Amino acid sequence: MTFESTKAGSRWVTRIIPLFLAAAVGYATYVTVARVCADFLIHDRQQHGSAVAVLVLYFLFMFLMIATYLRTIVTINTDPGLVPLGSLAVSRRNSKEASDSTRRADDLEGQPYGGMAPDDNPDSPGLEQFYTKDVFICETDGRPKWCSECCNWKPDRAHHSSELNRCVLRMDHYCPWAGGMVGENSFKFFVQFTAYTACYCGIVLGAAGSSLKKKISSGDGVDGFLVGALGLGGFFGLFTFMMTVTSLRYVLLNMTNVDLLGYRTKVYQLAVRIPRGSQGTDSYHVINYPLPRPGTSYSTNQQANGTGTMNRVNSPSLGREARDELAHRTFAILRTEASENPWDLGYWENWKEVMGNNPIDWLFPIRRSPCVKHDLNESFYRMGDIVNVVRARHGLAPVPVDGQDGVEMR
Structure with missing residues (x-):
């Protein structure tokens, strides 16, 4: 194909x-x-x-x-x-139904979630690949970024291409000289x-x-x-x-052409794993995964300065036996400063992340970049010291380890 x-x-x-x-x-x-x-x-x-x-x-x-x-x-x-299409996008394209957003020429990422609201199902397919990580890029409400065209959650650094009408991992640019979309x-x-x-x-x-x-x-x-x-x-x-x-x-x-657009003013919102059950503060709010099913109630954490933060909690009426088999995790929603790059590992590690670990990889087109594996438990791509810097700004300790304080696994 x-x-x-x-x-x-x-x-x-x-x-x-x-x-x-x-x-x-x-x-x-x-x-x-x-x-x-x-x-x-x-x-x-x-x-x-x-x-x-x-x-x-x-x-x-x-x-x-x-x-x-x-x-x-x-x-x-x-x-x-390419990021897989969601089931709604597949059915929509199979039936050749054109949505209003399909006819738009502008980038779908200009506003949160684009034109179609994200899937509210707490067991939405693909959502678990985010909250099983320790850090991921998110929206203000703590959920991952959503593509309204592909009807799916977008992994970190994935962007929607108007040329292919699909989301592309680490999209760089469309190059007619090279025959198409240059990505990861x-x-x-x-x-x-x-x-x-x-x-x-x-x-x-x-x-x-x-x-x-x-x-x-x-x-x-x-x-x-x-x-x-x-x-x-x-x-x-x-x-x-x-x-x-x-x-x-x-x-x-360790950036792409798209990553560098507006880089001097760009900030990232990070969902950062913290000990389960932690409460929000006046500087950040939290979200608990897996997301609650319909019937959610909310609790307000009153801060010393009178500021409240809303946190989702499961209603006691919900059946939790099946959910107890899953990982329950709490994430703090933190923001980087302008021009901070979460994926900056230093020049040498950045080079190896893209070009490979030895001169054979650097010189010959044999193996793909190491960053394409996506086998990390911590994040979709390796993240640098900026994550620790952002955590320290909010007084957060290092990421908890399963089996120690704040265990998330039952």
């Missing part, structure tokens, strides 16, 4: 661009191999060593460029890292592709520019093929070099 843009214009562009790129590579190969190495370096100058060096570097970077490009477009088109599954390969393409273009520019300069100096005139290669190499070289620099910045910050 392939995942293409919902926009006809984008689909046609992504289909045409590979043909254009193939033609550009074919032209560069002809110029470098035939015009530079064979005709000029070997035939005219008898510089066999220089020709061999140029050919080795050229084909090395061309191979790496093509390999990373193919890995990128295959991953993007077969497994871009493909970002590492995309970085490798842009880096190797920039190196490839550098070889083309160096070989063509040096040969053209020597030709002009010796009175042989201007070779139009070399000029064309310089134009193509300069255009793609500058473009991919800037993309590489930008992408490496994202890697070292």
Whole structure:
């Protein structure tokens, strides 16, 4: 199954661009191999060593460029890292019913929960994957973020793409050059592709520019093929070099293009696990999971300054035997300060989180980023010291351990 843009214009562009790129590579190969190495370096100058060096570097970077490009477009088109659709979204799309939000061009994340209210069922499918973590991104009421288009809870750092009309894990950007949406599954390969393409273009520019300069100096005139290669190499070289620099910045910050939008003013709301049964304070409120069933009653915790915080509690009339088999947890709803990045692990750990743990992973498009595993008990993605800083601001102790104070498991 392939995942293409919902926009006809984008689909046609992504289909045409590979043909254009193939033609550009074919032209560069002809110029470098035939015009530079064979005709000029070997035939005219008898510089066999220089020709061999140029050919080795050229084909090395061309191979790496093509390999990373193919890995990128295959991953993007077969497994871009989509969040599953909720049952309502599946039925709605199967019956081809278009909601008002489907026709909107703006981002669905501009307001809490978008146009359709989140599922109020306390056993809503997928909700348990949030409250079994120690920390997750939430709304003001303590529930996870909800996508009104996909009718499902959004994992941390997932965003809705208007191009695919689906939520994408660690969505970075839609790239027609790479054939689709660059997200968590493909970002590492995309970085490798842009880096190797920039190196490839550098070889083309160096070989063509040096040969053209020597030709002009010796009175042989201007070779139009070399000029064309310089134009193509300069255009793609500058473009991919800037993309590489930008992408490496994202890697070292452990952020994405979407994460950095409005970064200086962006704050995150964190649901942070605290000992079960803890009460809210004047600086934060709490929420208890699993959420209560219909018939919920509320208790108000009066603070010293007269401020009350509302906490959900289970009504005594509810049958709790089945629920006692589940994890009961309490979370404090805390906010970061502007520009604080919860996922900043430091440059070295950020690098390994995206690019891998060894040079083989860094250089070759074999394994995906370690961050795609989602096998942590603490959070969807590894979080840095900011979480401890935020906890300390509110006088909260470290996350409790099951079996010790504040045990959540029965």
